[in-house]
Amino acid sequence: MPPNSKNRFVSLAMVGSGGAGVMTSGSMLLEAATKAGLYGLMTRTVGPQIRGGEAAALLRLGNKPVHCVDDIFDIIVAVDWKGAERFAAEVPLGRDSLIITDPAAGDIPEILLASGARVVELPIAALADTIEDGRPNMVILGFVAALIGLSEKPIHKIITKKLAKKGEAAAATSWQAVQAGYLAAKDVTSPVKVSFIESDNAARWLISGNQAAGFGALRGGIRFVAAYPITPATEVLEWMSPNLPKMGGTLVQAEDELASINMIIGASFGGKPSLTATSGPGLSLMMEGIGLAVASETPVVVVNVMRGGPSTGIPTKSEQTDLNIAVYGLHGDAPHIVAAATSVEDCIFTTQWSVHLAEAMQTAVIMLSDQFMGQASAVIDPPANIAFMAQRLVETEPTEDFRRYAVTASGVSPMTLPGTPRGQYTADGLEHNPKGLPSTLMEDHRDQMDKRDRKIAEFNYGDHWADVEGEKDSAFVILTWGSTTNAVREGIERLKDQGINVRLVAMRLLSPAVPAQFDAALDGAKRILVVEQSHSGQFLKLLRANYDMPGEVRSFRRAGPLIIRPGEIVDMIKNWRVQ
Amino acid sequence: MNECAPPKLKASDYKSDLKPVWCSGCGDYHVLLSVTQALAKLKLAPENVAVISGIGCSSRIPAYTNTYGFHTIHGRGLAVATGVKVARPDLTVIAAGGDGDGFSIGGNHFLHACRRNANMTYIVMDNEVYGMTKGQPSPTTDPSWDSALSPGGTGLSPFHPLVIALASGANFIARTFSGDVRGTASIIADAIEHPGFSFIQILSPCVTFRPDQKAWKKRVHKAVVDETDDPARAARRLMSDDGFNTGVLYRGHRKPYGFSCGAEKGDIAEIQKQFEV
Numbered sequence: 132m133p134p135n136s137k138n139r140f141v142s143l144a145m146v147g148s149g150g151a152g153v154m155t156s157g158s159m160l161l162e163a164a165t166k167a168g169l170y171g172l173m174t175r176t177v178g179p180q181i182r183g184g185e186a187a188a189l190l191r192l193g194n195k196p197v198h199c200v201d202d203i204f205d206i207i208v209a210v211d212w213k214g215a216e217r218f219a220a221e222v223p224l225g226r227d228s229l230i231i232t233d234p235a236a237g238d239i240p241e242i243l244l245a246s247g248a249r250v251v252e253l254p255i256a257a258l259a260d261t262i263e264d265g266r267p268n269m270v271i272l273g274f275v276a277a278l279i280g281l282s283e284k285p286i287h288k289i290i291t292k293k294l295a296k297k298g299e300a301a302a303a304t305s306w307q308a309v310q311a312g313y314l315a316a317k318d319v320t321s322p323v324k325v326s327f328i329e330s331d332n333a334a335r336w337l338i339s340g341n342q343a344a345g346f347g348a349l350r351g352g353i354r355f356v357a358a359y360p361i362t363p364a365t366e367v368l369e370w371m372s373p374n375l376p377k378m379g380g381t382l383v384q385a386e387d388e389l390a391s392i393n394m395i396i397g398a399s400f401g402g403k404p405s406l407t408a409t410s411g412p413g414l415s416l417m418m419e420g421i422g423l424a425v426a427s428e429t430p431v432v433v434v435n436v437m438r439g440g441p442s443t444g445i446p447t448k449s450e451q452t453d454l455n456i457a458v459y460g461l462h463g464d465a466p467h468i469v470a471a472a473t474s475v476e477d478c479i480f481t482t483q484w485s486v487h488l489a490e491a492m493q494t495a496v497i498m499l500s501d502q503f504m505g506q507a508s509a510v511i512d513p514p515a516n517i518a519f520m521a522q523r524l525v526e527t528e529p530t531e532d533f534r535r536y537a538v539t540a541s542g543v544s545p546m547t548l549p550g551t552p553r554g555q556y557t558a559d560g561l562e563h564n565p566k567g568l569p570s571t572l573m574e575d576h577r578d579q580m581d582k583r584d585r586k587i588a589e590f591n592y593g594d595h596w597a598d599v600e601g602e603k604d605s606a607f608v609i610l611t612w613g614s615t616t617n618a619v620r621e622g623i624e625r626l627k628d629q630g631i632n633v634r635l636v637a638m639r640l641l642s643p644a645v646p647a648q649f650d651a652a653l654d655g656a657k658r659i660l661v662v663e664q665s666h667s668g669q670f671l672k673l674l675r676a677n678y679d680m681p682g683e684v685r686s687f688r689r690a691g692p693l694i695i696r697p698g699e700i701v702d703m704i705k706n707w708r709v710q
Numbered sequence: 711m712n713e714c715a716p717p718k719l720k721a722s723d724y725k726s727d728l729k730p731v732w733c734s735g736c737g738d739y740h741v742l743l744s745v746t747q748a749l750a751k752l753k754l755a756p757e758n759v760a761v762i763s764g765i766g767c768s769s770r771i772p773a774y775t776n777t778y779g780f781h782t783i784h785g786r787g788l789a790v791a792t793g794v795k796v797a798r799p800d801l802t803v804i805a806a807g808g809d810g811d812g813f814s815i816g817g818n819h820f821l822h823a824c825r826r827n828a829n830m831t832y833i834v835m836d837n838e839v840y841g842m843t844k845g846q847p848s849p850t851t852d853p854s855w856d857s858a859l860s861p862g863g864t865g866l867s868p869f870h871p872l873v874i875a876l877a878s879g880a881n882f883i884a885r886t887f888s889g890d891v892r893g894t895a896s897i898i899a900d901a902i903e904h905p906g907f908s909f910i911q912i913l914s915p916c917v918t919f920r921p922d923q924k925a926w927k928k929r930v931h932k933a934v935v936d937e938t939d940d941p942a943r944a945a946r947r948l949m950s951d952d953g954f955n956t957g958v959l960y961r962g963h964r965k966p967y968g969f970s971c972g973a974e975k976g977d978i979a980e981i982q983k984q985f986e987v
Contacts, residue, residue: 165987336985346985350978354971355797378976381969383796385789386822393786397762397793400780401801403971405793423783510987549778549794549801552757557772557779568728568773569781 140193147210152268157188185214198617202698273312340504341366343478351486352521354380357394364436367408392420448692449503487519542586605632622700644677737888737914747895764811768835785816824878837916845919881906
């Protein structure tokens with residue numbers, strides 16, 4: 132562990148099964164830490180059970196923005212260890228780490244003990260029992276808060292706020308339990324304390340990636356959503372449902388994903404910027420509909436929050452393996468956009484940008500997020516208000532000879548909205564002529580294909596196609612995408628502290644290819660590391676198919692749910708350097 | 711937006727210039743005529759009407775009208791139509807298609823469109839056959855009907871769309887015969903005006919793959935009893951009728967789907983406050 136990360140960040144895991152309430156403890160700790168001026172990131176790992184399975188809240192707190200999970204956890208505390216062996220590999224510990232366990236809570240998973248971490252026994256259940264209705268999750272909240280040096284005041288505030296609904300007695304009980312935890316921590320040497328930012332009163336946001344995607348969509352002008360629930364995308368839809376009507380929009384719960392994609396096509400045809408959100412299995416079902424949006428040039432946005440695949444796969448855990456279907460899943464030649472967010476915060480930007488792209492080009496945009504960032508809660512600085520708004524080329528005064536699919540230089544044709552006299556046309560998945568009438572003529576097929584391709588190929592994506600960072604003359608470049616970006620970014624920062632410069636190219640636009648921008652970003656690169664969370668290397672193959680990568684290329688990849696950690700990036704580059 | 715529409719449009723003004731792909735003698739020509747007559751009767755401006763379909767012979771109908779239209783993909787016409795109606799409650803939305811499109815591949819949307827009860831009209835031109843793919847049995851085909859795909863017949867009981875519509879919550883259920891153009895036009899107009907989801911099964915013969923259906927014009931007959939708003943009575947009648955009983959067979963009072971897009975309003979700055987800590 133590099134020394135510099137310790138005094139800035141602390142990583143901790145709260146473990147418990149069967150409604151032990153560790154997610155509540157985690158959320159409260161995150162919010163209290165935010166109140167105290169810290170940044171943080173909370174991810175979760177849960178089993179497949181609806182209720183009662185193994186679960187852990189994984190937090191990283193620090194005095195600067197936290198974007199990824201660290202290599203090791205400083206503290207792991209368990210209300211019980213039931214089923215914990217199923218995710219213990221996701222919580223790596225070091226010799227300096229601390230395992231806090233209730234002696235009555237069962238055996239600590241072998242893989243955790245093997246780390247050599249110090250074990251401290253804490254009678255969590257017994258402490259909770261000293262308080263009437265006292266709950267163990269509140270005891271560990273106080274205990275952990277004390278260990279990392281968080282004062283009681285912000286915790287008290289959060290408890291009062293969160294438990295207000297349950298009445299004063301409930302809040303008082305919880306507060307007593309928290310205090311018991313604080314007291315019990317007095318004699319325990321903590322492996323790590325956070326350093327606080329002094330007198331920091333800046334406004335911060337606490338937001339999950341799925342909420343961020345919903346918010347970006349709404350800010351970008353989405354006013355119609357069709358929804359079918361699916362893990363881990365449901366929160367996008369649940370956030371939008373109550374918020375859309377505030378802006379004059381609405382959400383329809385559809386009977387299946389086939390309905391959702393087709394409903395948003397209908398609503399968009401009617402003139403409302405429209406979106407749906409889903410995950411792999413749902414995306415598979417939507418493919419035919421997305422093709423219809425492409426052929427009929429009806430703007431739609433599909434947010435796809437990736438989970439482990441194939442088939443039902445691992446619904447609750449993250450993977451970057453819907454890239455292939457997003458790019459290649461449509462039958463026929465069907466030019467469309469595939470964009471991907473690079474962090475919780477970037478879900479706002481990339482979703483809003485996706486709305487802009489769909490509307491400007493009258494096409495389908497698949498926005499890829501993933502379970503890791505979608506269901507992670509992050510403390511962020513309030514994001515900039517970006518200018519992208521849904522802006523469609525609409526013809527409001529058509530003449531009698533209006534041609535909906537007129538062949539234009541940009542490839543984008545003005546569309547009329549229902550209600551506009553003389554603008555009537557029939558949108559169609561059949562190939563059509565400029566008027567929109569079905570056609571099997573070679574010339575019409577060629578002209579319309581050229582047009583649909585041109586509008587996407589020649590669009591100006593500006594600098595948004597990727598985040599390009601680092602010294603321009605560094606020979607090392609890391610290419611990555613999605614939520615893996617921030618682990619890579621932190622790895623590159625650590626390398627820089629050690630005098631090793633590495634460039635980062637984190638791609639936000641996965642399709643179409645932008646070779647000119649790519650070449651410029653990789654100019655002078657001699658060693659390229661491609662990092663992704665995919666067993667087969669979907670991203671690597673996409674790059675190989677579309678771009679010339681100069682120099683030697685290596686792939687660092689693995690399947691989910693194990694995330695890629697910054698320390699691994701550091702090791703990869705250092706080992707390669709000495710070869 | 712209506713100021714440009716002439717004060718009175720004839721049925722032919724709702725037709726486009728496009729020549730249908732249908733066979734000579736196909737019942738769907740008559741359905742097209744009935745739809746245009748209904749629109750003329752209701753004096754709807756063509757630009758305020760959207761005709762949405764799936765895939766199949768009858769699903770070609772949108773481009774043959776002079777309204778806004780969407781010829782979507784197989785089985786999904788109702789879903790697209792629902793999106794149009796919820797986004798644009800000001801429009802008159804007519805979904806149309808065939809028996810294969812609506813009851814087989816699109817069966818789930820049929821159930822839930824009835825249940826959702828959005829204010830729109832669904833016309834199914836039922837010829838008990840997949841015509842566009844040249845003669846395969848559909849959900850409404852007789853179990854013994856012989857075909858290359860199912861030699862000797864499917865052996866499956868036919869789907870009963872009107873009963874299913876009633877059980878699923880459709881608010882207006884009617885059956886007509888395509889050859890009765892004026893009667894069909896009148897029922898389509900009635901369905902459009904009735905709030906909620908209106909379903910019309912139009913028996914529309916396929917002269918090419920089901921020449922036996924030429925006999926339909928002799929078999930159809932007007933329902934001998936008055937229409938009902940009692941679902942129990944309607945169910946009994948629909949379960950026991952011979953499939954050629956025409957007219958409005960059920961007219962309900964369920965409240966239509968209540969959510970739709972409205973005028974732009976609100977302030978995103980207010981909404982984002984929920985994220986502030």
